[in-house]
Amino acid sequence: MVVSRPAIIIYTDDPDEDLLREVLSGIEEEGVLYEVHSHEGDLDTLAYDAANESMLGSGVGIAGRRLAMQMYRLPKGKNVYELDHPFFWQCRNLGANSARAIKKMPFKSLTVCPDDQSGS
Amino acid sequence: MKLIAGVDIGNSTTEVCVGEVSGSGGFRFLSSASRMTTGTKGTLPNVLGIRSALEEAMDAIRRPVSDLDLVRLNEAAPVIGDTAMETITETIITESSMIGHNPSTPAGAGVAAGELLSIRNLWKGRPGTSYIVFAENRFSFEETARRLNQYIPELDICGLILQADEAVLVENRLSRKIPIIDEVKHIHKVPEGKMAAIEVALPGTSIRMLSNPYGIATLLGLTAEETRQVTPIAKSLIGKRSAVVIRTPNGNVTENVLPAGEITIRGGQTVKVNIDAGAEEIMQSLASAGEIEDIEGQPDTNVGNMFSRIKSGMADVAKVHGEDIRITDILAVDTLAPVAVSGALAGETCMEKAVGIAAMVKTQHLPMQKIAERLENELHVKAVVAGVEAVMASLGALTTPGTTLPLAILDMGGGSTDAAVLERDGTVRTTHQAGAGELVSMLIQTELGLKSRVTAEQIKKYPMGKVESLFHLRLENGAMQFFEDSIDPRYFGHVVLLSPGEMLKIEEDIPMERILEVRRDAKKKVFVRNALRALQAVASDHDLKKIPNVVLVGGSAEDFEIPEMLTEALAEYRIVCGRGNIRGSEGPRNAVATGLLLSYIGSRT
Numbered sequence: 001m002v003v004s005r006p007a008i009i010i011y012t013d014d015p016d017e018d019l020l021r022e023v024l025s026g027i028e029e030e031g032v033l034y035e036v037h038s039h040e041g042d043l044d045t046l047a048y049d050a051a052n053e054s055m056l057g058s059g060v061g062i063a064g065r066r067l068a069m070q071m072y073r074l075p076k077g078k079n080v081y082e083l084d085h086p087f088f089w090q091c092r093n094l095g096a097n098s099a100r101a102i103k104k105m106p107f108k109s110l111t112v113c114p115d116d117q118s119g120s
Numbered sequence: 121m122k123l124i125a126g127v128d129i130g131n132s133t134t135e136v137c138v139g140e141v142s143g144s145g146g147f148r149f150l151s152s153a154s155r156m157t158t159g160t161k162g163t164l165p166n167v168l169g170i171r172s173a174l175e176e177a178m179d180a181i182r183r184p185v186s187d188l189d190l191v192r193l194n195e196a197a198p199v200i201g202d203t204a205m206e207t208i209t210e211t212i213i214t215e216s217s218m219i220g221h222n223p224s225t226p227a228g229a230g231v232a233a234g235e236l237l238s239i240r241n242l243w244k245g246r247p248g249t250s251y252i253v254f255a256e257n258r259f260s261f262e263e264t265a266r267r268l269n270q271y272i273p274e275l276d277i278c279g280l281i282l283q284a285d286e287a288v289l290v291e292n293r294l295s296r297k298i299p300i301i302d303e304v305k306h307i308h309k310v311p312e313g314k315m316a317a318i319e320v321a322l323p324g325t326s327i328r329m330l331s332n333p334y335g336i337a338t339l340l341g342l343t344a345e346e347t348r349q350v351t352p353i354a355k356s357l358i359g360k361r362s363a364v365v366i367r368t369p370n371g372n373v374t375e376n377v378l379p380a381g382e383i384t385i386r387g388g389q390t391v392k393v394n395i396d397a398g399a400e401e402i403m404q405s406l407a408s409a410g411e412i413e414d415i416e417g418q419p420d421t422n423v424g425n426m427f428s429r430i431k432s433g434m435a436d437v438a439k440v441h442g443e444d445i446r447i448t449d450i451l452a453v454d455t456l457a458p459v460a461v462s463g464a465l466a467g468e469t470c471m472e473k474a475v476g477i478a479a480m481v482k483t484q485h486l487p488m489q490k491i492a493e494r495l496e497n498e499l500h501v502k503a504v505v506a507g508v509e510a511v512m513a514s515l516g517a518l519t520t521p522g523t524t525l526p527l528a529i530l531d532m533g534g535g536s537t538d539a540a541v542l543e544r545d546g547t548v549r550t551t552h553q554a555g556a557g558e559l560v561s562m563l564i565q566t567e568l569g570l571k572s573r574v575t576a577e578q579i580k581k582y583p584m585g586k587v588e589s590l591f592h593l594r595l596e597n598g599a600m601q602f603f604e605d606s607i608d609p610r611y612f613g614h615v616v617l618l619s620p621g622e623m624l625k626i627e628e629d630i631p632m633e634r635i636l637e638v639r640r641d642a643k644k645k646v647f648v649r650n651a652l653r654a655l656q657a658v659a660s661d662h663d664l665k666k667i668p669n670v671v672l673v674g675g676s677a678e679d680f681e682i683p684e685m686l687t688e689a690l691a692e693y694r695i696v697c698g699r700g701n702i703r704g705s706e707g708p709r710n711a712v713a714t715g716l717l718l719s720y721i722g723s724r725t
Contacts, residue, residue, distance in 0.1 A: 029288045080609045104588055106613035
């Protein structure tokens with residue numbers, strides 16, 4: 001019997017290691033498991049395949065410095081979030097959101113920096 | 121054949137109704153329309169709204185406005201309402217001494233007490249002393265964990281406070297499990313060297329030690345007097361998932377009772393009542409004062425300012441001065457308001473007692489004649505002021521199928537709740553009570569701590585649901601609704617309001633159950649109470665049982681739950697009560713405009 005762990009799947013194609021690390025930190029902080037595999041295809045394919053492969057229905061694709069978050073049953077190319085050459089905090093929040101999608105919690109903002117939000 | 125229009129100018133909407141009278145006296149309703157009231161009710165800017173409503177109604181029957189033979193305006197009740205909130209308790213923290221908040225992901229679990237130590241000064245730590253370490257967000261989670269691991273064998277580190285949202289990340293890298301609290305915004309205010317206690321509850325539970333005054337006393341070694349002082353802290357931490365309490369030698373937390381001022385009620389006898397006494401006491405004083413002549417508030421309090429604001433507002437509208445403008449009714453409601461605690465570390469709030477007050481001013485009459493003249497000049501159609509609002513509303517309400525005389529109407533608007541009884545012999549008794557839709561909005565806004573009044577209005581008006589996946593949402597009654605196309609991810613996990621045509625997101629993170637409770641409670645507090653008060657005032661011998669049927673009209677009667685609440689509440693008195701259905705087709709709207717047309721026919725025959 002093949003048992004797959006309930007995890008967020010991350011499919012990568014020559015990913016920027018720093019951005020990948022931030023995405024993983026975001027997921028870890030939310031307390032969800034993840035698996036990273038390399039995969040072939042464009043960004044939309046990476047994210048789409050990852051979401052469909054994930055038992056939890058949440059996946060992330062990373063190609064170079066471009067990232068996409070996708071959820072099971074959403075059409076290919078219609079990514080929930082897409083980032084191109086993002087800041088670290090954006091990657092962190094994208095990772096957190098891929099976990100929050102499973103925990104059914106409100107997403108963190110990818111457009112407003114948390115430091116600006118606090119007004120401090 | 122004559123075309124006649126009835127126009128009703130309300131506080132928030134202007135409604136019109138167009139009908140045709142044949143030579144033989146036969147009568148037919150043709151169309152109706154409603155528009156936002158432009159300007160304050162009873163002032164010249166209203167003409168704009170009246171014109172566009174008339175145009176819409178005439179468009180519907182493909183006739184120009186100039187075909188009208190007569191426009192009949194209501195003699196609007198000269199009543200304006202307003203609301204104000206007075207907070208009567210206040211929690212003040214001199215020197216920051218507590219953090220109690222709900223970061224979404226604290227880590228570890230348990231209770232710890234120790235001396236506060238900055239992560240930069242770990243090397244200064246002495247073995248044998250318990251420490252609670254705090255770290256600013258310039259230290260990455262790897263750095264924080266590395267430094268702590270280095271000192272854990274040597275020092276007794278029993279808790280951690282983080283500025284960044286990284287509690288789980290740090291915990292996963294620590295060699296010893298300790299409770300960790302993150303997302304503490306103002307970490308620079310944490311005083312190094314002071315004693316602190318920290319608690320993180322297990323998932324699904326809330327803290328137990330720090331929400332208990334004796335728990336805090338145990339952890340921080342407090343005397344009986346000090347324990348009494350920390351009681352407000354414990355109170356404000358109830359229900360949190362994690363908390364920090366810091367003991368500062370000069371620190372002090374007090375719950376103050378604010379001087380909220382007095383209200384002077386001048387009636388049969390003059391009664392003074394302090395707002396601190398609460399809503400119950402204020403309403404009792406109001407009842408004991410007898411027939412109300414005027415009500416005054418102490419200057420420079422919220423309520424006092426509100427009283428003088430509506431008085432001067434009415435003076436501007438009615439162009440009369442001083443003595444003729446009187447506050448004739450108030451409605452006070454107890455409420456709780458989340459107020460930011462001064463000196464807090466993570467933006468925490470404390471539920472403070474508050475009193476919401478709606479007031480109503482009355483004058484002799486509004487300058488409706490001027491509006492009629494202006495309308496006549498602009499449209500070249502004869503316009504007259506005809507009929508008192510309450511009488512017209514009763515006539516209109518009588519077109520609801522299933523009604524009979526004597527009939528009571530309850531007109532629930534934005535600013536005031538009005539009631540009228542139309543007896544078989546044609547006599548009408550009316551009353552105007554302060555407190556209606558706007559007070560409900562204010563209560564919702566304060567109790568939920570919403571930033572904008574608009575959101576509160578929307579919560580009042582629309583049912584809600586929670587977006588649980590990108591394809592479905594769970595409605596407030598537990599039912600599910602599914603969607604063909606995916607929902608915008610911005611809505612995911614949020615509570616949304618289902619307005620016709622679009623979903624409105626509530627920015628604040630408040631559970632749906634809480635919003636539901638506050639919304640229903642606010643509506644009950646205002647409308648059920650006011651309905652009973654108003655009907656009692658107009659019932660013969662003030663006996664509710666002498667009113668056989670009540671028709672609900674006005675904007676708030678269109679609400680999706682208020683009419684049901686009243687039907688239930690009034691069933692106790694064997695009163696038939698329900699939402700009006702004017703002319704069997706209009707719902708609770710258009711009662712006054714319809715009454716204006718009916719009274720025209722009545723006056724001709």
